[in-house]
Amino acid sequence: MQLLTVSTLLLSFFSSGLALQIQCYQCEEMTHDCSTPEFIVNCTVNVQDMCQKEVLVKDDGIHYRKSCASSAACLIASSGYQQFCTGKLNSVCITCCNTPLCNGPRQKKRAQSSSAITLNTLQVPVFSLCVLLLLRSILC
Template sequence: GWRCDAMCGLLSAAFDGNALQIQCYQCEEMKHNDCSTPEYIVNCTVNVQDMCQKEVLVKPDGIHYRKSCASSGACLIASSGYQQFCTGRLNSVCISCCNTPLCNGSKRKRPVPSAATSNLQTNQPLILFLLALKLLPLP
């Protein structure tokens, strides 16, 4: 009954060299449509793009969505860099990263977590990423 999630996937990928591939939703500048439907699903590049990225931009004509596969390093840097612009008001830009299949789809509306928990969520994938780097044999 033991559940194996992202951590386990990273560990097995590091140990038996199995390809780690996830699927994400991908779209460019979709207006009023968060493109979380099957026709937007793509296979990410094996072992390179290990995360899904979601950008939510608030513009005068409404909310725009941009989604893609991403490498964890690039996505985490982008999301932390844009944290100050993620206000929910006009010209707000929010970038989020996640590392489970199709995790950049639509989310049910939930209460906004406190600053402490959102920092925790941002740092967790980074820790997993660094751990995976440590485990991978160096060339």
């Protein structure tokens, strides 16, 4: 009976945890930073796992393109345009990130202690440890 309960809990956790959906800002050739709620979109589950931001410097000012992207496509694009990211006229900078709404405006940096670790880096190891401890208590 306990094994059935644990199995059900694990199945529900994995079914909700593996199908992660990220939210990103999405706009095309805007002359203002389109980081407002009306530009938030849900990316395609298990396909678009990153947010992409393009900043283009043109004659008439700075233009923004923001979208959801697959990690492979975004990383290839950003590395291909790295040499054109100068901040000067005709500059193109493409960045990729993988947290919700990370292609929005830059967050003000806060002083972090050296022991600060984000939740994303801890989720899998902590969950694995919990599962092992739970299984050990059931099976032993």
